[in-house]
Amino acid sequence: MNFLYPKFLFALIALLIPVIIHLFGFRRYKAVYFSNINFLKAVKKETDSKSKLKHLLVLIMRMLTLASLIIAFARPYIPEKNEKNKINQNKIAVYIDNSFSTNAESKYGKILDAEKQKAAETADAFPENTKILFLTNDFALKHQHFVSKEQFKNFVGETNISPEIRSISEVSEKIKAVFEDNKIEQRYPVFFISDFQKSSADLNKLKPDSLQERFFIPVTAEKTDNIYIDSVWFENPGRPFNREDIIYVKIKNASKESYTQMPVKLFLNGEMISTGTFNVKANEEITKQLKFINKNTGIINGEVKISDFPVVYDNVFYFNYELADTCKILIISEKGNKNKFITDACNALPHTSVKNISLQKSGYEKFENYNVIISDGLKKITSNLKEKYSDFTENGGILILFPTVNISVTSYNSFLNALNLNYITGKDTTETYADKINYDSRILKDVFKQKEKNPDMPVIFKHLIFGNLSNIKEEVILYSEKNDKLIINSDVSEGKVFIFASYPDKSYGNLIYHPLWTSVLYNMIFYNTAGKKIFYTIGNNEIVRIKYSGDDLPVRIVNKEKNIDIIPQYSKTGKNTYELQLNEVIQKDGHFKIMSGNKILSGISLDYNRKESDLTHYSLEELKKLSKTNQNNIKSVLNTGKHIDKEIINNQNRGINLHIIFLIAAIIFTAAEIIIIKLLNR
Structure with a gap:
């Protein structure tokens, strides 16, 4: 058995206090005169042994009570077999979920802000020489190595909302790969700080790992209601000029309330050309048709918009098509x-x-x-x-x-x-x-x-x-x-x-x-x-196919309003066809031009992944239930409140805690003392 705060054990010296009290009764005697003391002698002989037994038992109970309290405050624990190796490792991993859903409000403010605070407090629970692996959904290269606590806190402070979506299993595998690359074969703690959305927290796919001790620190949204545009599409193969066309809009209601007469608007090249309303029941989806007439040719940039709070990134859906001049x-x-x-x-x-x-x-x-x-x-x-x-x-x-x-x-x-x-x-x-x-x-x-x-x-x-x-x-x-x-x-x-x-x-x-x-x-x-996609999803590593017969390569993807002008990876697939690799080069939604020099070759529209739009998350009880089964090698779920007490972190990393047992023992010994006094006073 080891102690988290061994200095508290010096307080065991206080056990001398009840001994001194019992050795010196510190009683004041009062003289009482009797004409005959034979009766008193008989009483004294009868109660003397009983009194000594009572005082001895009370002394023992008080000493045991005090000793139990002192040991409880010293935080005793039984170390696990690999505990010493783990403590000596001084390397941990901390993951912050910075997806769009963490922009929602929690009980303690913005979820991401609360996560960043908890990440810093988690680091403070470890020694100054601890090396920390920090990851976010971006999987940035600068994060994929161990850094000092100071650098870690700088990284945490720089963390912003990202359109990237990572599953818990994906993050776990990435952390495992970094530890393996550093040839670390000892157990290490991993702290997952997230809102644990059910759409991305694929806990059923989280593989058991003998080296990872996983700690879940949930920070969840107070409100999970959301209405969002899931997708848009055309059913006709080509866009007709100066004829009626129809765009189909799928709208999902991820809430427990029904909504009626909600407005939806269609914009083409910045001009609103069609409006409508929709009704949607709780936790259902609808498909809305918006009719319009194509009066322009060339690249047509379209947007479908709804109004919904507090999650707003999914209220606009961008799409794009081309209507050739000739x-x-x-x-x-x-x-x-x-x-x-x-x-x-x-x-x-x-x-x-x-x-x-x-x-x-x-x-x-x-x-x-x-x-x-x-x-x-x-x-x-x-x-x-x-x-x-x-x-x-x-x-x-x-x-x-x-x-x-x-x-x-x-x-x-x-x-x-x-x-x-x-x-x-x-x-x-x-x-x-x-x-x-x-x-x-x-x-x-x-x-x-x-x-x-x-x-x-x-x-x-x-x-x-x-x-x-x-x-x-x-x-x-x-x-x-x-x-x-x-x-x-x-x-x-x-x-x-x-x-x-x-x-x-x-x-x-x-x-x-x-x-x-x-x-x-x-x-x-x-x-x-019709073969050209009308939108692409950010983070899906999609490919854009273009026709180009010129020699002025490379091509660029440009959006001047968002200060984006990049050269993507590309490969030639035919005599005059190329494939552009979007990968993760663009992290903002909107309309973009594909250009070669000053010539516009085509246009594309990028949208954020709607996987984050369903804010339903695992409850604390559900996470704790998973932790108890230990099927996914979840060490613990930490219900930390607004702040993380570093002692909670330390306790989780120390093995089997015994302080509760000693607190219960102190209560039992106190109760036993009371019972002894009452019984022997009869």
Whole structure:
């Protein structure tokens, strides 16, 4: 048994006091005269031994009571087997959760401020020569080594709110890695100071560790109610110009109260263009539609806003899309002859620039200058064209194939095989009808208001037949009544390939006169804006894909209002395509430009991770229950109040504490003294 405050044991000298009191009664005697003392002699003989026994027992009880109190104040404990090694190590780890949720109010002010105070007080519980590993959610390189207490307190003072989210298990593994790198093989205490949100405190994944002694110091929010925008999206593949569009907004209510008539607003390029209200029940979510009309082209920066307190970082959701000033379409035909139905349909579309060339001239054309290439009735796909088509789709282009039934099946299949698409197996020149429509296809969004039971379908006079290899991923948009594929949609690398099994000519059927024709062609041509993500999440290590054919590298990500101008890591993935690694280079939400020199290549929008928006946390009772089971190697949960008493920290690190036992013993001995006095006085 060891003592936390051994100097208190000098107080055991005080045990002499009751001995002295009992040896010298310090009584004053009063003379009483009797005529006969024989009776008194008999009484004295009868009570003398009883009195001595009483005084002796009382003396023993008082000495035991005093000794128990003195030992209790000396804080006795039984050290653990590795205790000496642990104390000699003088190395500890302290983690502060500085995620967005710690900006909420606790009982003692801002959670982060309270955490910083507790971190400093935790360090004060250890000797001055203690080396401390300090971590926050940022996992900053400057923190990933041991520092003095003074430097540790400087780091704590510099800690600010961060958009980064770290799980408890992730932090534990990072700490373990640093200790292993320093070849420390002795037990060490780790202090987790956090609000212990259930969304990030993955205690079920916290692995037992024979070296880590984990201490949880919770600092929780007084109010956990929050309404936030979870995400936004478009269901249509492309953004229509000067036509009604719809953005979908998912709003979550992470509270026990229901809300009605809450306002929501949509801004495009800083201008409010749509408003609405929503009702949401307690702990539920809703999807709100906001309708608007695209009146501008170019990069469109959008924001959806709600009003909710006290957590405000998730009240705004940033998104971004591009509406090209001009969609450039290249039509390649056998001899440059225009197919009236294809050319007229393309020219009728808004913001399009259409160019027709012959197959012979296609070798001189730069395909990368176009958004969409239409292969119009080519009899064969030459090796040169095959290579250029492949590069075009690989770099994110839209390729639309209109083969006739009189083609070189071998050359087409060679091309289709190179793109891992289903090959042509034959042709059908008998009359049939289009029969089954894939209403779930993104190409058919807004084409049909509802699913009709007996729709008027186009008649097909002749068409090609395609195979059905199971390993080929494709979306069939339209089937014939014979279950043949009439319109096929396939992803190829970063691009799209659409194939019409029936050529758009009146000799092939009446598809060209059907409303389906222009609607489908429109959605295909403007599909090139659908593949681009409309937002990215900070901290998710996401990749941004861009097209760029210039030589002025590297590209930069810029936001002048936020003083951000950085060069991200990037890699070339195609002839004119690049991947930008966002990693953790940007820690602020908002709209950003991707630039090369003074040229704007694209735009992106970044949003904070909504994982922090649900403020539900583990209660103190839940944490203590986990600590008692010890399944996750949790040493203790410290309910510290406003300040941390360093004695509490010291007690937790000393092994099995015995002072409570000695306090109870003092009470028992005092009670025993009272009982003895009463019994022997009868």
